[in-house]
Amino acid sequence: MRGALGGPRVLLRRLREVMAEPVSAQERLDKIVVLIAANMVAEVCSVYVLRVDGMLELYATQGLNPEAVHLTVLGSDEGLVGLVAREAEAINLSDAQSHPSFSFRPETGEEIYHAFLGVPILRAGNTLGVMVVQNRAHRTYSEEEVEALQTTAMVLAEMIASGELSALARPGAEPAARRPLQVTGVPLSDGIALGHVVLHEPRVVIRNYIADDVQKEMKRLDTAVETLRDELDVMLSRGDVADGEHRDVLETFRMFAHDRGWLKKMQEAVMTGLTAEAAVERVESDTRARMMRQTDPYLRERLHDLDDLANRLMRKLVGAEHAPAKDALPENAILVARTMGPAALLDYDRSRLRGLVLEEGGATAHVTIVARALGIAAVGNVENATGLVDPGDAIIVDGQSGEVQVRPAADIESAYAEKARFRARRQAQYAALRDKPCVTRDGEEVQLHLNAGLLVDLPHIQETGAAGIGLFRTELQFMVAAAFPRTAEQYRLYQAVLDAAGDRPVTFRTLDVGGDKVLPYMRVVEEENPALGWRAIRLGLDRPGLLRSQMRALLRAASGRSLKMMFPMVSAIDEFDAAKALLEGELTYLRRHGHTLPERIDVGAMVEVPALLFQLDELFQRADFVSVGSNDLVQFLYAADRGNNFVADRFDAISVPVLRALRNIVRKAHAYDKPVTLCGELGSKPIGALALVALGFRALSLSPSAVGPVKSMLLELDAGAATRLMDDLLDNHAPKISVREELAAFAAEAGLTF
Known part of the structure; x- marks a missing residue:
C-alpha cells in the first residue's frame, strides 16, 4: 500500500492511543479520520453512522466540507455509502461518479474526488455504519488498503456499540447500534417476561484488539x-x-x-x-x-x-470455558440462544429465569415443553437473535404474540408492564375456577388433564385442579440425563409422579425417542427421514430390553395402585399385540418374584399414524383406551414436517380432513364404549378445544398454562350447538379446507372468552 511499510499496524497502534485519550466522542472521531487519511495517503476519510431511523449520517470527515458533519444524511438505499451499508461488503472504485449508485451532495464538496473505497462497519454481522476514503486521482485501492480499512472499521464498531456517540445525536436520530428493536418469532410458551439478556453461549469478550507482536x-x-x-x-x-x-x-x-x-x-x-x-x-x-x-x-x-x-x-x-456460567443469573433473566436442548434449560436457576428467545425451535420442540413446564415465556424462530442483543440488554418476551422487544423505549416497557399486570389478573380469575367442575352450559362434562414429563410439572396438578395427567412423556427423563437412566431411577420418578397425582389418573407413554428426540448418550442412526424412521414403539420392539426395563419400573411404581400405560406411534395392530406380550412377560416375572402388582392395569395406544385410522375396529377390540397425538397425526396427514419452517404452518389443524379423521376416532370409541383423549397442542388453544368438544371429545390433555383459558371458555359453551355447527361444516362440504374462521365467528356470536 502507499503508506509506510507496516502502515496498518502503525495505524492500529495510533488508534489505540487515540481511543485511550480523555477527549469527547466528537474529538475522538475527528482524530480517527485524520489518522486514517494520513496513513492511507487519502485526501478524504469519512465516517457515516447508521441511525435508528435507518438513515446514514456523516459523523466525521477529513477532506470534505466540515460543515457537512451531522448535516449530510443518506438513505440506506441512496448513494454508494447506502450501497455499502445495504450489501455489507466493501466497494472499491477508480471513478465513483460514473457508478449508477453515485449520489452527489453539493454541501460535501466531494465532486472533485474520483477514487472511492467504502467498507461497512460491522459487529456480529450487523451494519453499524460505513467508513469511506477518497482521492482525486483515478486509482483502485490495493487489497492491503482494503484490509487496513476493514480492520480499522472493526475497532470503530466497538466505539459505536459502546453508546459513546449517543451524546452527539439528535432525539430520534441516535446511532442504530443501541436502538430499540421489535422482532417477531413463533410463540412457544405463553406468558409475558420483562428482564435482561443472558446469552446461553456468551460471546467471547475481546479485551485487546490491537497486536503488540x-x-x-x-x-x-x-x-x-x-x-x-x-x-x-x-x-x-x-x-x-x-x-x-x-x-x-x-x-x-x-x-x-x-x-x-x-x-x-x-x-x-x-x-x-x-x-x-x-x-x-x-x-x-x-x-x-x-x-x-x-x-x-x-x-x-x-x-x-x-x-x-x-x-x-x-x-x-x-481460555474461556465452552460451557456458559449458569449459577450467577441476574434477577429476571431472559435467555437468548441459537438453539438449546431441554437438559440445558433445566440447568439454569428457575427462580431467576423468566423467558427464553431462540433462533431455532418450534412449538413442539422439547425445549418448548420444558419452558412450558417451568412457566416461562418463550419465543422461537427469531432470526439472528443472538446477534441483535448484548448481555444485560433490557428485553421483553411476549409468548402469546411472538413479539420480542429489545432495548424497549420507556413507553413500550410501560405498556408491557401493564399487559403483564392484566395477565396476572386474568390468571387470578382462572385460579378461582380451579375447584369448579368443568361442565359446559348445556351440561356436558369435559375432563381436562395435564401434559407432563418432569418432576417440575407435578405441582401444576394441584395449581390447576386438573383431572389428572393425560400424557406423561417418559422420554424427557432420558433426554435430560447424562447417562441412560437405570430401572431404579425410572422407578423413583414414576413413583413420585403417582404420589403427586394421588387418586387422580396418570397415563404414562412408553419411551418415545428417535426422530427429533435424540438421546445424547446413544449412537445416532443416520436416516433420510427420521420422523418416519426408527423411533418410538419401533425402536422399543427392536430393543425389547429397553422397553421391558421401563415396563418393570412402571409396574413396580404402581404397586397396589392403578396404572395406565400407552404405546406411541403404533402403525399396525401387531405392534400393539407385541408390546402387550412384553408387558405380560414382565407381569409374569414380577409375580414369580413375589412383587405386589398394580391393582388395575389399562393398556392403550396413541393414534398418530394415519394407517391406524383404518384399523380402529381391531384397535378398540384390544385396547382399554386410546389417546390421539394430534401433533404427529396432523403432520403425517399433510406430509408437512412440523419442524420445517417452510411448511410447518402451511396447513391448519382446524381443517376438514383433520377434523373428519378426529370425528371418526371419537365415533369408533363411543361405539366400543372405550375412553378417548386428545393430548396434542390442538387442545391447548381455546379455539382448538372448542373444535374438539364439538367433535365429541370429552377428555383433553393440555399444557398447564392452557387449563385456565380452556376451562373458562368451556364453562360458557353450548356443546350441542357447537356439534351441530361442526357436523354441518364437515358433512356439507365446507367452502374451504380450514374452518377456523367459521368457529371463531360462532365463538364471537356466543360471547365465548378466548
Missing part, C-alpha cells in the same frame, strides 16, 4: 487452529457422540476447520495488526454479514456452523 499473534492463531482440528479428529475417531453433538455436525466442523480459505483470511487479518482473537471475530463478522443476506436455507444453516466453530476457536485463544 504480530508474529506472536500468528503463532497463537496457528496453534489454536491445530488444537481445534486435533480435538475434532479425536471426537470423531472415538465413534461416539461428544457433548451431545451429532456426528454430522462434528464432520461439518472438521470440514470448515481444515478449510484453507478460512485460515488464510484470519492470517491476513492478523497481518494487519489485529490480535488472533480479534482476527477470528473479524472474519466471522464479515462472513456472517454476507450469509445473513442469503435466502438459501442450506447456506444459512452453514452460517450457524461457522459461528459455532469460530466461537470454539476464540475460546481456545482467550
Whole structure:
C-alpha cells in the first residue's frame, strides 16, 4: 500500500492511543479520520453512522466540507455509502461518479474526488455504519488498503456499540447500534417476561484488539487452529457422540476447520495488526454479514456452523470455558440462544429465569415443553437473535404474540408492564375456577388433564385442579440425563409422579425417542427421514430390553395402585399385540418374584399414524383406551414436517380432513364404549378445544398454562350447538379446507372468552 511499510499496524497502534485519550466522542472521531487519511495517503476519510431511523449520517470527515458533519444524511438505499451499508461488503472504485449508485451532495464538496473505497462497519454481522476514503486521482485501492480499512472499521464498531456517540445525536436520530428493536418469532410458551439478556453461549469478550507482536499473534492463531482440528479428529475417531453433538455436525466442523480459505483470511487479518482473537471475530463478522443476506436455507444453516466453530476457536485463544456460567443469573433473566436442548434449560436457576428467545425451535420442540413446564415465556424462530442483543440488554418476551422487544423505549416497557399486570389478573380469575367442575352450559362434562414429563410439572396438578395427567412423556427423563437412566431411577420418578397425582389418573407413554428426540448418550442412526424412521414403539420392539426395563419400573411404581400405560406411534395392530406380550412377560416375572402388582392395569395406544385410522375396529377390540397425538397425526396427514419452517404452518389443524379423521376416532370409541383423549397442542388453544368438544371429545390433555383459558371458555359453551355447527361444516362440504374462521365467528356470536 502507499503508506509506510507496516502502515496498518502503525495505524492500529495510533488508534489505540487515540481511543485511550480523555477527549469527547466528537474529538475522538475527528482524530480517527485524520489518522486514517494520513496513513492511507487519502485526501478524504469519512465516517457515516447508521441511525435508528435507518438513515446514514456523516459523523466525521477529513477532506470534505466540515460543515457537512451531522448535516449530510443518506438513505440506506441512496448513494454508494447506502450501497455499502445495504450489501455489507466493501466497494472499491477508480471513478465513483460514473457508478449508477453515485449520489452527489453539493454541501460535501466531494465532486472533485474520483477514487472511492467504502467498507461497512460491522459487529456480529450487523451494519453499524460505513467508513469511506477518497482521492482525486483515478486509482483502485490495493487489497492491503482494503484490509487496513476493514480492520480499522472493526475497532470503530466497538466505539459505536459502546453508546459513546449517543451524546452527539439528535432525539430520534441516535446511532442504530443501541436502538430499540421489535422482532417477531413463533410463540412457544405463553406468558409475558420483562428482564435482561443472558446469552446461553456468551460471546467471547475481546479485551485487546490491537497486536503488540504480530508474529506472536500468528503463532497463537496457528496453534489454536491445530488444537481445534486435533480435538475434532479425536471426537470423531472415538465413534461416539461428544457433548451431545451429532456426528454430522462434528464432520461439518472438521470440514470448515481444515478449510484453507478460512485460515488464510484470519492470517491476513492478523497481518494487519489485529490480535488472533480479534482476527477470528473479524472474519466471522464479515462472513456472517454476507450469509445473513442469503435466502438459501442450506447456506444459512452453514452460517450457524461457522459461528459455532469460530466461537470454539476464540475460546481456545482467550481460555474461556465452552460451557456458559449458569449459577450467577441476574434477577429476571431472559435467555437468548441459537438453539438449546431441554437438559440445558433445566440447568439454569428457575427462580431467576423468566423467558427464553431462540433462533431455532418450534412449538413442539422439547425445549418448548420444558419452558412450558417451568412457566416461562418463550419465543422461537427469531432470526439472528443472538446477534441483535448484548448481555444485560433490557428485553421483553411476549409468548402469546411472538413479539420480542429489545432495548424497549420507556413507553413500550410501560405498556408491557401493564399487559403483564392484566395477565396476572386474568390468571387470578382462572385460579378461582380451579375447584369448579368443568361442565359446559348445556351440561356436558369435559375432563381436562395435564401434559407432563418432569418432576417440575407435578405441582401444576394441584395449581390447576386438573383431572389428572393425560400424557406423561417418559422420554424427557432420558433426554435430560447424562447417562441412560437405570430401572431404579425410572422407578423413583414414576413413583413420585403417582404420589403427586394421588387418586387422580396418570397415563404414562412408553419411551418415545428417535426422530427429533435424540438421546445424547446413544449412537445416532443416520436416516433420510427420521420422523418416519426408527423411533418410538419401533425402536422399543427392536430393543425389547429397553422397553421391558421401563415396563418393570412402571409396574413396580404402581404397586397396589392403578396404572395406565400407552404405546406411541403404533402403525399396525401387531405392534400393539407385541408390546402387550412384553408387558405380560414382565407381569409374569414380577409375580414369580413375589412383587405386589398394580391393582388395575389399562393398556392403550396413541393414534398418530394415519394407517391406524383404518384399523380402529381391531384397535378398540384390544385396547382399554386410546389417546390421539394430534401433533404427529396432523403432520403425517399433510406430509408437512412440523419442524420445517417452510411448511410447518402451511396447513391448519382446524381443517376438514383433520377434523373428519378426529370425528371418526371419537365415533369408533363411543361405539366400543372405550375412553378417548386428545393430548396434542390442538387442545391447548381455546379455539382448538372448542373444535374438539364439538367433535365429541370429552377428555383433553393440555399444557398447564392452557387449563385456565380452556376451562373458562368451556364453562360458557353450548356443546350441542357447537356439534351441530361442526357436523354441518364437515358433512356439507365446507367452502374451504380450514374452518377456523367459521368457529371463531360462532365463538364471537356466543360471547365465548378466548
